[in-house]
Amino acid sequence: MTLADRPPAAALLFQTLLAHGPLTRADVGRRTGLSAGAITKVATPLLTDGWIVELGRSAERTNGRPATLIAVRAERARFVGMKITGDELIGVLADLTAQTRATARAGLGSRDVGTVVLTIARLVDRLSAQVAPREREPGAIQGIGVTISGDVDGHTGTVQYSPFLNWRRVPLADLVRAATGIPTVIENDVRALTVAEQWFGAGVGLSSFAVVTVGAGIGCGISIGGRVVSGAHGVAGEVGHLPVGGTDRVCTCGNTGCVEAVASTQAITEQARQAVGDPALTMDEAVRLAHAGHSGVRAVFSRAGRAMGLALASVANLVGPERIIISGEGLATYDLYEDEIRSTFAARAFGAAADCDLVVRPLPFEEWARGGAAVAVQRVFAPAK
Ligand SMILES: [Zn+2]
The missing domain is CATH 1.10.10.10 (Winged helix-like DNA-binding domain superfamily/Winged helix DNA-binding domain)
Known part of the structure; x- marks a missing residue:
């Protein structure tokens, strides 16, 4: 049973x-x-x-x-958690309490669905090979949880839309199950990270909290009363597409004025290129110029910080969480927009919503992958309705 x-x-x-x-x-x-x-x-x-x-x-x-x-x-059981980024897979092998027992990464030569599924199956084998032989018999891995950014329907196991991989309506859970023979669930990556934070991170014991991630996209997971909100239609917490104004830049979603259109890593890089007049400028060079005091590039980071501050204030005003955890690879440049984030948040959070605790928490991609394992564990004892 x-x-x-x-x-x-x-x-x-x-x-x-x-x-x-x-x-x-x-x-x-x-x-x-x-x-x-x-x-x-x-x-x-x-x-x-x-x-x-x-x-x-x-x-x-x-x-x-x-x-x-x-x-x-x-x-009693092993689970694999995996995060798919635009160019890499990050996997962890975890136990029934979602403690990590092994980790591994694999590059993605192509974003083609078949290639990604095959690479996932190979990474599962590599992770299995890292544990003791007696734990390697067939069936030892009870489930796989794959996490990916974008519009992910965990109930049907379908990636509805992934902008970074340019996937639409991919039945990823079925494909991974067929390739590995192991029951597979999929989830939006930020929601999976929120499950991990709720279970064993900075959200433990809180009645409500949100995780906002900054980087290639601006994501948000919301936990209320011990449950991570997944949305009636599979979308929830898409703060990256909150309209914060401006019509000069088109977002990955096709609209203008989105937070992500000015604050994602790609958006910051493109705006810095314009400010400097160098179409080949890299993010690292933009960061160096900002630290050196280049006013045009600093203004780009300030604009991104204001957009993120508006996004955080919107989350606080709508949900009233005890805490907002800020994470994501964009924290590498956090010092360049922290002041604008905090001042915009303070100015726009309504009344006591501003009492919400803002916590900055760098989390490696292995922690996101561990969120996938946590989702797989949860699905075993509390299947999705
Ligand atoms: Zn958008």
């Missing part, structure tokens, strides 16, 4: 143990509202099948006897 076939109380017990570590049955009861009888009923088969394990005794006593701690058995 898979976890997904079990009653909802089993998923609740499992989720509680994943989030809060070893607990006594009484702790589980306090956190979930399940009765002692209900906990015994769902815990016994999970213990028998090895999904959870009894550890030592806690200091707490039940009827005069020390209470037993129960915990998720991390080694």
Whole structure:
């Protein structure tokens, strides 16, 4: 019996143990509202099948006897998480608690769907080969979670639109499943990162938070009441396409005035090229010029910072999260727009929304890939409705 076939109380017990570590049955009861009888009923088969394990005794006593701690058995299942960027795959092999056991990367020679799927399958094999032989038997990997930027429908496993790969309506989950023989889920990369932050990052224990990522795109994942918002139609949190004004630049989505049209890495590079009059200027050179005080290039970074500050203020005004975590590869140049981000946020966040804590958190792509593994784990015990 898979976890997904079990009653909802089993998923609740499992989720509680994943989030809060070893607990006594009484702790589980306090956190979930399940009765002692209900906990015994769902815990016994999970213990028998090895999904959870009894550890030592806690200091707490039940009827005069020390209470037993129960915990998720991390080694019961393995999962692969993968992030696809425009030119590379980043993969992790994780256990049932989404702890990373192995990592690997592979370059993408082409963005053609067949090539990417084949490269994913090869990277899964490489990750498997990194673990002990006894853990390598077929079926040892319970699921794969692939994450990709853009409009991703996790329910049908379809990439509706990926601007960076130029993919439309690609049934990626089915293709990866066919190539690897392993159940596969896909998710928008920023939402997967948000799941990881909710589970074991800077979002642990918060009633609501958002992750805003800056870099090749401007993304946002929103967690409310312990759930990452996925949108009724598969799109949510697309702050990169909030209209913040300006008609001089066309966004990857085809509109003008989007945050991404002035604040993505590509947009900053193109504007810096215009400011300097050098069509071959690289981002690294633009950063050097900005640090050296080139006023035109500094203005480009300031404009990007204002757009991002407006995006953050919009998230705070709409959702009112306890915290906004700012991450993404664009943090490498964060010092060049931090002042504008913070001042714009302070000016535009309405009233107490400005109390939202802004946390800057550099996270490597392996952490994004780990989000894919976390999504795959979640799907096993709490399948998408
Ligand atoms: Zn746009």
